[in-house]
Amino acid sequence: MKTVQVGLVGFGTVGSGVVRLLTEHEDRFRRRLGEPLILKKVADIDLARPRLVSLAPELFTDKVQEILADPEIDVVIELIGGVTEAYDLIMAALARGKHVVTANKALLALHGNEIFQAASRAGVEVGFEASVCGGIPLILTLRQGLAANSIQEIFGILNGTSNYILSKMSMAGASFQQALVEAQAQGYAEADPTLDVEGIDAAHKLAILMALAYGTQINFGAIHVEGITRLEPIDIQLAREFGYQIKLLAITRDDGQRVEARVHPTMLPLDHIMASVQGAFNAVYITGDAVGPILLYGQGAGMMPTASAVAADLIDLAYNISHGVAGRVPPLGVNFADQSRRPIKPLEEIVTNYYFRFAAVDRPGVLSAISGILARFEISIAAVIQKGREIRGSVPVVMITHEAKESHVQQALAEIDRLAVITEKTIVIRIEDPNLDAAQI
Amino acid sequence: MKTVQVGLVGFGTVGSGVVRLLTEHEDRFRRRLGEPLILKKVADIDLARPRLVSLAPELFTDKVQEILADPEIDVVIELIGGVTEAYDLIMAALARGKHVVTANKALLALHGNEIFQAASRAGVEVGFEASVCGGIPLILTLRQGLAANSIQEIFGILNGTSNYILSKMSMAGASFQQALVEAQAQGYAEADPTLDVEGIDAAHKLAILMALAYGTQINFGAIHVEGITRLEPIDIQLAREFGYQIKLLAITRDDGQRVEARVHPTMLPLDHIMASVQGAFNAVYITGDAVGPILLYGQGAGMMPTASAVAADLIDLAYNISHGVAGRVPPLGVNFADQSRRPIKPLEEIVTNYYFRFAAVDRPGVLSAISGILARFEISIAAVIQKGREIRGSVPVVMITHEAKESHVQQALAEIDRLAVITEKTIVIRIEDPNLDAAQI
Known part of the structure; x- marks a missing residue:
């Protein structure tokens, strides 16, 4: 085997984890590769900041050029984050025929197609396992483990921060x-x-997962994104009363023609395995037509979990470099020429179940006014709760709907929110519960 | 790319799934490989049995030799099950320089070392993703996804039948x-x-997972195995009262020197994510020192999930065949020469928490007699329940212990079971609950 040499750019938290694996656990690489992986150089703009691992001073530089210009360095690990500088760094490394490993989902979501094309032209690889869900081997699973499946649906808890807050x-x-x-x-x-x-970080990751799942180009712009900042504790409590847990879900679903692409707070049945994912953990629930549903769960961020994914990419790359088969598997699983086009279903055409929380003046006729408008837009109510607790001078009226069309919901709510008895913009949370319309609620 | 040709031996349930993928979904292989995968021949001793998929009659034979002797066939898929005939078939295929894909965990647990050595000598590969947990990409995860980790612990629900029954x-x-x-x-x-x-099937799978986790040879004989046939509903109910769910767990744990290797009914805290794995599903909870805990979950058996894993192996193999890099990654992740030796910790030396259900005559002094013997063996009681319900003329006395040594437990129970007031052999279930000795129960 050829001895593979590595240059690391970005000696922050994850960078420190990678340095730890490469220097304190070099035997792990040697056992798998027959040769060590050599950490040749580490670059960071801040030489002085205290770090969690020690590094021989002669390996450390504040000049990225020392890595880019070193002909012995085979692989550049990009861990600086952000978009502009990371883009320039990666394109410069590829142009010099160096392989790249990156954890940068924002960059790939925005410029991944171009970067993968550039890598292909240069005959080198871009490893990006660390870009989605840290150490969970999700890229490997979609690109190789489930390669013979048509992916029908993905539900992802892709952002640990939001899940911790929820x-x-x-x-x-x-x-x-x-x-x-x-x-x-x-x-x-x-x-x-x-x-x-x-929800933007989750959408970056969903864009990457969708490209892998469907064999398409990355299309971040097509994803509908809503965050969790408008959620209130009362919605979480009421959800529980209806048997649901609220999660910030990244959702994609293939109807055979078009695919859904959306990130938003979502109510999941309490007995769904994704509802039990707590704290800063990530989880991805993937349904393939052959494999059925599978779940991958773990820490989606952090020093060592993310370093674990970077190191897995380095090992895979080292096998390929040694055997002279860089690009053995295309980065998104299928060759560029074979990438299919999958139109995105506009949000307005989605059909799902909804939770509405109306802030209404406590007065006779309110329920009748609301339900009259809903009926006119073919939105049928599965359950309703009117609670006594007054919030900011109004009473919450909560409804769960049968399946309805998003465009109808938006039109109906626009009309309802103009009613004099409605004091605040109505809270809408989508529900993913296949049993809701099958069973009596 | 070279067009890879495949021969399938064993046209049963999983074989039918593989035929379906290769014939009805050939585009999936073509998109990933640039070339189709050709199903050249299918062999089964029973030509007449009705099958779930149709197959051109000219592809179907009852003579395995037609596959083994066909120089155009690159890969033999072994799906006949059992040990002796499957062994002969695989060794014959390897001797003729054919790659092998198999779902046969019993065979690999017993003869995997020899089979992998023979493949290595012949310069061919043995794919076995389908042998453990069906379509869940577990082999890929341990061999590649977590390659930079030291694996500290694996908890597996590896047998769907047992989990369905429980x-x-x-x-x-x-x-x-x-x-x-x-x-x-x-x-x-x-x-x-x-x-x-x-528990034997689970132990077969654990043997394979341990070899991958620790980079050792497969050592099925060292695994302690107990099944679920002695469990009674009362144990499951009482477990719930203590906050536990009973699962048939395959457990391995590395203490730095030796590794535990055991399959037995185990109580898990109800809020452990593995406790919520229901029905015929499989799940594996792996802790790596870098990645932390991760969970993989899905259908561990069945026609299409298992076929999904076989097909993933075929695709990976086709990449390697086309690039002339068969054996790119060693079957168990490390080269034979680098396989470490990890002594197995004998069951008697395990330290864990226990659930005991004593069948005792309802008479004063029983609790004192039992607890006296336990104390003498340094087994400290964390909780005790004595329920009124009489079973077969005796009353169940149930205890949860603090951490105790297995050998002490066995000696103490042998003595207790000889007491005149004890009417049946005591039920012992091990508990995996890291919080039990940390918190008050």
């Missing part, structure tokens, strides 16, 4: 703000949590 | 016999269920 809201009755502050204190949320709590 | 006993209060009859009626248990309900 778990806190659910278990401790905390408000979104309280749960966010605790998540920040625990290191599960960043100072600016926008990407996580607005 | 779920029925748990949810419907059925006896083992009633649940078994229902499992047989539903097609989840065979006429002779011994391999499944006695």
Whole structure:
């Protein structure tokens, strides 16, 4: 075997994990490859910051060029994050014929097609197992493990920060703000949590998973995205009363012609295995036409879980480099020429069940006004609760619907929200419960 | 790419699934490989039996030799099951330089080392993803996805039949016999269920997983095996009262020096994600030192799930055949020369928590006699329940222990079972609950 040499750019948390595996556990690579993996150079703009692992000073540089220009370095690991600089770094590495391993989902969601094409032209590989759900071998599963399946549906809890916050809201009755502050204190949320709590990070990951699942190009822009910032503890409590848990789900579903692509708070039956995923954990529930439903679950972020995925990519790459078969498997499972086009079903055409929470003045005739409008839009009510608790001067009226069309729901709610008796914008949460319309609620 | 040709031996349930994928969904292989996978020949001793898929008659033979002797066939899929004939078939295929894909866990548990060596000498591969947990990509995960981890622990629900029976006993209060009859009626248990309900099938699979996890040879004989046939509904009910679910778990754990290897009914806390695995599903909970805990869950058997795994192996093999890199990754993840030796910790030295159900005559002094003997063997009681319900003339006395040594437990119970007031052999169920000794019960 050829001895493979690695340059790492970005010596932060995950970078420290990768350094730890490559330096403190080099025997693991040697046992699998017959040769060690050599960490030749580590670059970071900040040389002085204290780190969790020690590194021989002569390996450490603040000049990325020392890695890019080193002809002995076969693989560049990109762990700087962000989009612009990471893009430039990766394209420069590919142009010099270096393989790349990255954990950067935002970059791949936005520029993955171009990056994979560039890698293919250069005859090198881009490993990205670490970009979705940390150490859970999800890319490997979709690209290889389920390769003979037509993927029918994916439900993903893809963002640990949001799931931690929802778990806190659910278990401790905390408000979104309280749960966010605790998540920040625990290191599960960043100072600016926008990407996580607005669902954008989950959508980045869903874009990558959809390309793998359907053998298509990455199409981040087509995903409908809603975050969890508008959820209130009362919705989580009421969900529980109806037998549901609220999760920020990334959902894609293939109807044979078009595919759904959406990230939003979703009610799942309490006995669904995804409803029991708590804290900062990630989980992905995939249904293939041959394999049926499978679940993968684990820590989706963090120093060592993400380093585990980076290292798995390095080992796979080292096998391919040694055997001279880089690009043995196309990055998204199928060759570019064979990528299918799968139109995205617009959100307005989705048919699902809904939870509505109306903030209504407590006055006779309110229920009749609301239900009259719903009926006019063919939205049929499966259950209704009117609770005594007054919130900000109005009373919550909560409904669960039978299957309805999203466009009808949006039109009906626009009309309802204009009623004088409705004091706030209505809260809408979609429900994924195949049994709701089958059984009596 | 070279067009890879396949011969299938064993046209039963799983074989029919493989035929379906290869003939009705050939586009899936073509998209990934650029070339179709050709099903050249199918052999089965019974030509007449009705099957779930149709097959061109000219492809069908009752002579295995037609496959073995065909120089165009690159890969032999072994789906005949059993040990002796499957062994002969696989060794004959390897000797002729043919790759093999098999779902045969019993064969690999008993003869895997020899088979992998023979494949290596012949320069061909043996794919066995289908041998453990059907379509769940577990072999891929342990061999590649978690390649940079030291595996610390595996908990597996590896046998769908047993899990189906335990779920029925748990949810419907059925006896083992009633649940078994229902499992047989539903097609989840065979006429002779011994391999499944006695834990042997799970142990076969655990032997394979341990070799992958630790980079060792397969060592089936070292696994301690107990089945579920002695469990009674009362144990399942009492477990629930203590906050536990009983599962037939395959357990391995690395203490740094030696590894545990055991299959037996185990109590798991109700909030452990493995406790919620119901019906014929399989699940494997793996803890790696980098990745932390991950769970893989899905259907561990059946026509299409198992075919999904066979087909994934075929695709991976086709990549390697086309690129001339058969054996790119060693079958158990590390090369034979680098396989470590990991001594197995004898069952007697295991330290864990226990559930005891004593069948005692309802008479003063019984509890004192039992607890005196336990104390003498340093077995400390965490909780005790004495229920009024009389079973076969005696009253169940149930105890949960703090951590105790298996050898002490066995000695203490031998002494207790000789007491005149004890009317039946004591039921012992091991508990896996890291919080039991940390918290007050």
